[in-house]
Amino acid sequence: MSTDKPATSWTPTPVEAPLSMRDLAGVLVRHYDLHQGHFDLLVEFQIGTGAVGPDPTALTPGAMIGVSRIGLMPSKTDGPTTVDAAIINPAKKPRKKTSA
Numbered sequence: 462m463s464t465d466k467p468a469t470s471w472t473p474t475p476v477e478a479p480l481s482m483r484d485l486a487g488v489l490v491r492h493y494d495l496h497q498g499h500f501d502l503l504v505e506f507q508i509g510t511g512a513v514g515p516d517p518t519a520l521t522p523g524a525m526i527g528v529s530r531i532g533l534m535p536s537k538t539d540g541p542t543t544v545d546a547a548i549i550n551p552a553k554k555p556r557k558k559t560s561a
Contacts, residue, residue: 499545
C-alpha cells in the first residue's frame with residue numbers, strides 16, 4: 462500500500478524505561494495506599510466499530526480498540542503479574558512515644 466506522504470524517520474523515545482505490568486500494578490498499590498492483599502492489574506478496553514481504511518474510497522468494516530481505564534483488582538490466585546501489597550507498600554509502624 463503506497464501513500465503520498467513522505468516517510469519520516471522520527472521515533473518517539475520514552476522519558477524512562479517503560480513499566481512492566483507488574484511494575485505498574487505496584488505503582489497503583491502505592492497510589493491507592495494499599496497495605497494488605499494480592500492484586501492484579503485491571504485494564505479496561507473500549508471498542509468502537511465503523512468503516513476504516515487508508516482513504517474514503519477504500520473503506521471496509523473495522524474495529525478500533527483503546528485502553529479506557531487502568532486499575533487494580535484483588536487476585537484469587539497468584540500469577541506472574543500479581544503483586545503483594547504488604548511487600549510493595551508495607552504499613553508504617555507507629556512511633557513509640559518517649560517520656561521525658
